[in-house]
Amino acid sequence: MAPRLKLFLPLILFAMLAITLFRGLSLDPSEMPSALIDRPFPAFNLTGLGQSRPLSQADLEGQVSLVNVWATWCVACRVEHPYLNQLSQQGVPLFGLNYKDNDADAQRWLDELGNPYRFNIADRDGTLGLDLGVYGAPETYLVDATGVIRYRHVGVVDEGVWSALLEPLYQTLTEENDTQ
């Protein structure tokens, strides 16, 4: 290397460091991919909210769907609820996972705010939540027709999240399923 170029070495190093650190500013460290991506939905045997029939992972199969983890104590869940109602009206199959909640409160919530879910799994002790790797509601899992988890979104699902992250994958998976 020419001696003159060598003088620029500190500047180049600085620029590289600055770019790396600047990139770090816009990264979200709390964003973690689920450990269960491309794995089958964990097995469970729980009763549904407001019904006595036991539910299992097989009840989620048959179509591409969203499994939404929610609870009445979760403020952000209230924020996303109107959008979930809208999605369900558009025909997106939604299943609820009522996480560490009280049945009566959950039922009241659904009566007041509308019920976008085909059914709700009542995970009163959070055991299914632990198997799913849930660390805070709301979380939304995209499950394909064979019951395999394909994507996990942590946080509120709104118009932006749906059209940017969930909808493209949902469409591809639905088409795949229809052609089979």
Next chain:
Amino acid sequence: MNRTSLLLVIAVAMFAAPALALIETYDFSDPELEVRYQSLTQELRCPKCQNQNIADSNAPISQDLRKLLHQQLEAGESDDEILDHMVARYGEFVRYRPSFGGVSIILWLAPALLLLAAFGVLLLTLRSKSRATTAGVASLSAEEQARLASLLNKVERDS
């Protein structure tokens, strides 16, 4: 209610709040299990509050994980089984001491590799420096040597 019993009630009430704030305690059938419980809660990271282990964190998810850990220990599972169980659900992220292998191998090897690289740079720099000095001495021609000698003589005379 007399004065003494009133004071007693106040004194008890003063201790009640911290007692409620304490992290739950578990009874172990074997003191060895408790030691393992302590070390595992130190090693497992809270997925919600990312820079705390589950021993320090009071987040609901940490409470659940401690409860699960207690059940697993009492069920006689080994440390590896427990860690595998947690990693299968929460990813490698959940361990403060990542396993050696896979993606995390870079974490284990990076310090050694960086140290080696630094030694390499140091060696190269030292070698080129010493070469430059020896080359500098050798490159003085006979004429320059004579001039240097006369200059040195001049300095000696002047002082």
